[in-house]
Amino acid sequence: MTTDTSLTKNDPTFQELLQQLAIVVSPERVSAADDVLDGRSHDTWPVATTWAKLGRHPHRPDLVVWAQSEAEVVAVLRLASQAGVPVTPWALGSSVTGQPLPLAGGVVLDVSGLTGDPELDPVDGIVTAPAGVRGSDLEAWLGERGLTLRHSPQSLARSSIGGWVATRATGQFSSRYGGIEELVVGYRVVLADGTTAEVGESPRAAMGPSLKQLFIGSEGTLGVITQVSLKVFELPALEIREAFAFPDVVHALTAMRQGTQRGLRPHVMRLYDADEARHAAPDAPVGQAVLFLGHEGISEVASAEHAAFKDLLVQASGVSLGSAPVDAWMGRRYDFSTVENLLATPGGYAETIEVANSWSRIEPMYRALREALSPLADEVLGHFSHVYHDGVSLYVILLGRAIDDETALERLEQIWIRAMEVVIAHGGEVSHHHGGGLARAPWARQSLGSGFELLERLKDALDPQGLLNPGKLGLAAPASV
Known part of the structure; x- marks a missing residue:
């Protein structure tokens, strides 16, 4: 599945790709400027934030391309596939686990420009919108019509609806309404070779396995989401x-x-x-x-x-x-300031790790996590939310101050290692709603067990060159550009 993608900015292949991309999306929406590339080498993962404080860019693209339509996404993916260059989708960059960081360089495909007016079907209770639409914008649009998504992640104003699907997101009201996998009705996706597909179920289907679920949570490794249809609800009385x-x-x-x-x-x-x-x-x-x-x-x-x-x-x-x-x-539920302010201070570090387990195992896992993580932070806080018939999620928040940013980075790395080891030892889910990204990639195979081989086979079938968001979900990555 791997391929050699090594080239430099002086390489004729690179220059040819640059010129072709400028034709299909316009020159002002293609950039290899250093400040632009640096900006796409950090999301809001605290580890990446600390890299930025230290002036490090370990996962840096070679090009950034801004798409504004599905047709442009198709064209970019076709060109990248022909050139054998990796493509990492990027929407609003609100990931806290390194999902949109380009592990193998190549092209960062910014799809935040896929916006436009939503389409509402009031009889079926469905709204359809381009994947780059900001969650809070869609929620406000619906609110003017007496409706609501009832999908309410803390990042509502910082995340896109396509990102919700790609990361298998959930929201603060999921105990009643479910996660995005239950709220999404269907979506459009572009595959690695530029092929488009529309998948969904209305209202339920028994013709084969659920293809709607195939790309939910795939983190851009199997395709790029371009349009999403979601359930809507009346504002509660x-x-x-x-x-x-x-x-x-x-x-x-x-x-x-x-x-x-x-x-x-x-x-x-x-x-x-x-x-x-x-x-x-x-x-x-x-x-x-x-x-x-x-x-x-x-x-x-x-x-x-x-x-x-x-x-x-x-x-x-x-x-x-x-x-x-x-x-x-309810008045402060979108506030990130505690974590952000601490990360902005010299030596400050903070991390939020959400996991899940069955009712019978959640409390022992909670105690083990507190014991394992307490030496690594000044405060270790925990809350349980997002309930299910057979279990519940656990959110662990760690706050600390180290002597300098280098030590803070070491603490964050240790926190992830210890947390994932404890969760796997207790038979838990290593991610409940922030996805895998770079943070959890080393534990993907252990977490998915025998299912990991199925994921690899899917990747081989849909992206045989391994070019889409390589290295995520623990999947193999091609050589760096």
């Missing part, structure tokens, strides 16, 4: 919010599991351990875990569901703290 204090996470996890397995579907359910509760609910009793609970929808149904879930929480030793803690979180 009622929203109920309430926080509860618990003596420990075990009591609360039990109640969360019971309510979920009995079919109750809150749109918000977040359990903070005692350490993170100090930040999330500073007025709550010291040393206690805090759970945020919210229900929404038709008034009578939301009220009944909330009352039923509240009974379970009270029976599990939960004590109501009222709505104020949840209201405050």
